[in-house]
Amino acid sequence: AAAMQGLDSILTITYSPEQRGGWSRADVIIAKEMVDYPLIDEADVFLATTQQAFSLEFKSLRKGGIFVYESTIYKPVIPNANDYVVIPVPATEIAENVTGRRLMMNVVLVGVITSALEPLIKEESVINAIRGMTRRAGKLDTTVQEMNIKAFQAGLDYGRKYLKGMG
Secondary structure, X not given: OOHXXXXXXXXXXXXXXXXXXXXXXXXXXXXXXXXOOOOOOOEEEEEEOOHXXXXXXXXXXXXXXXXXXXXXXXXXXXXXXXXXXEEEEOHHXXXXXXXXXXXXXXXXXXXXXXXXXXXXXXXXXXXXXXXXXXXXXXXXXXXXXXXXHHHHHHHHHHHHHHHHHHO
């Protein structure tokens, strides 16, 4: 979505050594100028869907940064919580209510993060990216595409309402 808007973006993914059940980490850098270093020193936004991810990586979030977590899975104890914008998201619940599939919780969280990054990242860019990526066996899967868009919009709405209530 960021690249579609002409922004520079880099994705770096790291996986644990376990073949199954291990952790994964994805760092995304989005900038108006050219990104000259692919690693993140301090994150502006940090998302953790498990206690393990929170425990390992929370320290990378800068003070004043945005922390998003899946509140139906775990409840983190956040050191100096007032130093951050904290957004607890019942993403699994939202995904199940909107799409009937709990697995769509990741797309709900993309919506919440997009709300936190507006106006840098635009809603229509993310929807266009979803439309361009929703394929199964190389063919367009409109059913999954529509579920992804519903999950994204539900997360976007949740994030916007949550952030509006803070201000």
